[in-house]
Amino acid sequence: xxxxxxxxxxxxxxxxxxxxxxxxxxxxxxxxxxxxxxxxxxxxxxxxxxxxxxxxxxxxxxxxxxxxxxxxxxxxxxxxxxxxxxxxxxxxxxxxxxxxxxxxxxxxxxxxxxxxx
Amino acid sequence: xxxxxxxxxxxxxxxxxxxxxxxxxxxxxxxxxxxxxxxxxxxxxxxxxxxxxxxxxxxxxxxxxxxxxxxxxxxxxxxxxxxxxxxxxxxxxxxxxxxxxxxxxxxxxxx
Numbered sequence: 454x455x456x457x458x459x460x461x462x463x464x465x466x467x468x469x470x471x472x473x474x475x476x477x478x479x480x481x482x483x484x485x486x487x488x489x490x491x492x493x494x495x496x497x498x499x500x501x502x503x504x505x506x507x508x509x510x511x512x513x514x515x516x517x518x519x520x521x522x523x524x525x526x527x528x529x530x531x532x533x534x535x536x537x538x539x540x541x542x543x544x545x546x547x548x549x550x551x552x553x554x555x556x557x558x559x560x561x562x563x564x565x566x567x568x569x570x
Numbered sequence: 571x572x573x574x575x576x577x578x579x580x581x582x583x584x585x586x587x588x589x590x591x592x593x594x595x596x597x598x599x600x601x602x603x604x605x606x607x608x609x610x611x612x613x614x615x616x617x618x619x620x621x622x623x624x625x626x627x628x629x630x631x632x633x634x635x636x637x638x639x640x641x642x643x644x645x646x647x648x649x650x651x652x653x654x655x656x657x658x659x660x661x662x663x664x665x666x667x668x669x670x671x672x673x674x675x676x677x678x679x680x681x
Contacts (some may be wrong), residue, residue, distance in 0.1 A: 454616050487668055496659065496673040497614070546613045548669070556602060556621060559615040559661075559669050 455481045455551040459562035466537055467570055474532045474565045476547030481526035483549035488520075491544045503530040537569045549559075572597040575670040576660055583650055584680055590647040591675045593660035598670075600662035603636055606634045608657045608674065617658075618643075650679045 456479040466472050476486055484505045501522050502510040509522035519541075521533040523547040531551075534541055546564040550557045573596040581666050583589050593603065602621045606614035613675045620636045620643065627634050633646040656675040664670070 455611075459613070497670045499668050502668055544611070548613075556619055557621050557663075558616055559604060559608070559663075560616050564611070564613040566611065 454558065455479075455549075455560045457494075457547065457549055457560045459547055461565060461568045462563060463557050463568075465568045468538050469536055471533055472537055472567060474545055474547070474567075475564060476530045476532070476549075477529045477564055478549045478551075478560075481549075481551045481553050483551070483559040484527060485528075485550060486524060486530040487548040488522060488532050489546045489548065489561075491564075497546065500532075510551065510554075534567065537567070540550045540570045542567055542569045573672075574598070574660065574670055574672045576675045579673070580676045580678070582630075582671075582678045582680060583622050585650060585652060587650055587681070589647040589650045589654070589677055591658050591677070592659075593643040593645070593672055595641050595662060596665040598641075598662055600664045602663055603633075603634070603671065604661045604663075605634055605645050606659040606661065608659055614659055623671060647677075650677075652679045652681050655679050 486501045486503040487491045490495050500515045503522045503524040505524045509519045524530040537539045544564050550559045550560045575605045577592045577593050604619045605617045607612045619632045620634045635644045655678050657676045659674045661671045662668045
């Protein structure tokens with residue numbers, strides 16, 4: 454299947470700092486990428502849909518000024534958690550759909566564990 | 571309201587048996603369903619996609635069925651092994667909605 458990478462895999466930061474997470478589709482182009490958040494023992498919650506060349510679409514309750522998304526190319530989307538606080542500590546996972554070889558199966562990155570002290 | 575439910579939060583089975591996981595949905599007309607495996611601290615790994623006009627799909631020891639009348643998908647792992655222990659997620663796409671996930675079933679295969 455298609456490969457989605459994420460970087461970094463783990464980050465620890467101080468409260469008030471900003472953290473950038475990168476998501477890349479390695480062997481296909483993705484006009485749309487998705488950002489999810491997962492708390493322990495819970496399912497994935499969609500935060501936003503990232504569209505190449507346009508603004509992201511945020512789910513209800515997700516602050517767009519806090520979670521900045523940029524989808525600058527067909528293979529790269531970034532999520533920046535601005536002025537991070539301990540309650541932002543979570544597992545962030547990006548995803549993209551590959552329409553080139555199938556029905557648009559959705560593939561996920563390995564995730565980024567964010568810990569805010 | 572729209573719901574996607576995986577009946578069992580956890581399922582324990584003996585090695586060698588067939589594990590069957592259930593996914594039911596309400597008030598969706600999914601174009602297709604996808605099943606994923608997730609290990610602790612990792613992102614979901616895509617396993618199988620089944621379209622609304624397909625009854626069954628297989629991949630090695632995995633089999634997925636899709637019954638649009640019952641609004642249900644079943645996910646089977648035959649000849650289960652301890653290495654199959656993980657959380658399995660079902661997810662559907664309906665219209666233009668992004669992928670919607672169930673809460674997952676944590677499968678434990680006991681040697």
